[in-house]
Structure formats: structure tokens, C-alpha cells
Amino acid sequence: MREMSGPRPVVLSGPSGAGKSTLLKRLMKEYEGVFGFSVSHTTRNPRPGEEDGKDYHFVTREKMQEGIDKGEFIENAEFSGNMYGTSKSSIEDVQAQNLICILDVDIQGVKNIKKTDLNPIYISIQPPSMEILEKRLRERQTESEDSLQKRLEAARIDMELSNEPGVFDIVIVNDDLEEAYEKLKSVLIEEIEKVQDAKK
Numbered sequence: 001m002r003e004m005s006g007p008r009p010v011v012l013s014g015p016s017g018a019g020k021s022t023l024l025k026r027l028m029k030e031y032e033g034v035f036g037f038s039v040s041h042t043t044r045n046p047r048p049g050e051e052d053g054k055d056y057h058f059v060t061r062e063k064m065q066e067g068i069d070k071g072e073f074i075e076n077a078e079f080s081g082n083m084y085g086t087s088k089s090s091i092e093d094v095q096a097q098n099l100i101c102i103l104d105v106d107i108q109g110v111k112n113i114k115k116t117d118l119n120p121i122y123i124s125i126q127p128p129s130m131e132i133l134e135k136r137l138r139e140r141q142t143e144s145e146d147s148l149q150k151r152l153e154a155a156r157i158d159m160e161l162s163n164e165p166g167v168f169d170i171v172i173v174n175d176d177l178e179e180a181y182e183k184l185k186s187v188l189i190e191e192i193e194k195v196q197d198a199k200k
């Protein structure tokens, strides 16, 4: 599946509420025509403002399981009571355009992608502390209390595993947003310039 000459994909992971989407949206806006987002499938309900086919492919459990059984996914996981997964075509669609494919997956996704030949750059976005993470998740106002607690529980596991050596190429602590964004850019600038040069 990996095009040897194409740009290396990027996996962004880290606790829910760490700031992955915020950083990603900014990156994709600043470097239009450089990145392509791998649109995952999920069984969770769309949030206000989320678009089907853009943020996620919103599907039923039955539909998702059917795709998994057919071998259409490179990885899938259960997170906070819902199914999430990366389909092969979501990555191929981006790679066919010679863009840097960005995947936003949880820690189970990271472990399973390591078993494939995708060979991405692995980046973990971490919150400064559990307290700040909880505050940001509450202020985002997207989760029920139950869903919030499940995310915090998963965050504890994520924060432990992410500190193990060799799991991530880089761990970025998202305290000050500007600083975190600059760090993310500096990690990716080499790949960004390759794509920009190829277009000239």
C-alpha cells in the first residue's frame, strides 16, 4: 500500500482533549494542498458542526463490522464505547494525490499500525496534566459525563504508554498552543518541503 516515493504519512495520537484536532486543522489550513486527512469510520454520533465524510464516516456498528469482516480496514479499535477504524481506501485516497496522509488514532491504533508497512512518523500530543485535560474536555462541551469519564480513564492509560521509549518519534506537550504548533511544524517541515518542491 505504501508508495515508496510518496511522502511519509503522519500518525497523531494522544488523549482525547489533548488538542490533536486543533493543531491538525491549523496545519492543514496553513499548508493547503500538502496534507490530506485520513477520514476514519466511527459508530459515535456526529457532534454539531461535524460533517459526514469529512470529519468521519459515521456508520452503524453493523455496517462497520461488515467492512472489518471484508478486510477493508488496516486497523480498528473500541474507544469509549464506540468503534473507530482506518479503512485502506481512506489512506489510499490521500496517497493517490501525493499528499502527506495524516491519521488521528488512539494508542491501540498506534500499536496496530506498527504491525503494518505504512511506516509513518509517530507523534504524540499530550496535555500538560490530567487536571488541565479535564478542564479542556469540559469546556469543549461535547461529552456527556459518562463519555467524559471514559475519556479520562483512557487518557491515564495513554499517558503511561506514550512515555515508554520507542513508541513515538516525538511527544509534544500542548501547554501553550503557539509553542506546540511550532514544534509540530518543525517535526514535519522536511516532509512538507518535499511535497512543496515536488509541485514546483
Ligand SMILES: Nc1nc2c(ncn2[C@@H]2O[C@H](COP(=O)(O)OP(=O)(O)O)[C@@H](O)[C@H]2O)c(=O)[nH]1
Pocket: 013, 014, 015, 016, 017, 021, 040, 041, 044, 075, 076, 077, 079, 084, 085, 086, 104, 105, 106, 107, 108, 109, 110, 151
Ligand atoms: N484506533 C483508532 N482510533 C481512532 C480513529 N479515529 C479516531 N480515533 C481516536 O478515537 C478517539 C476518540 O475520538 P473522538 O470521538 O473524535 O473524540 P475526541 O478525540 O475527544 O475529539 C481519539 O483518541 C481518536 O484519536 C481510528 O480510525 N482508529
Ligand SMILES: Nc1ncnc2c1ncn2[C@@H]1O[C@H](COP(=O)(O)OP(=O)(O)O)[C@@H](O)[C@H]1O
Pocket: 014, 015, 016, 017, 018, 019, 020, 021, 022, 023, 136, 137, 139, 140, 174, 175, 176, 177, 178, 180
Ligand atoms: N494549548 C491549548 N490551550 C488551551 N486550550 C486548548 C489548547 N489546545 C486545545 N485547546 C482546547 O481544548 C479542547 C480539546 O482540544 P481538541 O483539539 O478538541 O482535542 P483532541 O482533538 O485531541 O480531542 C478544545 O476545546 C480546544 O479548543
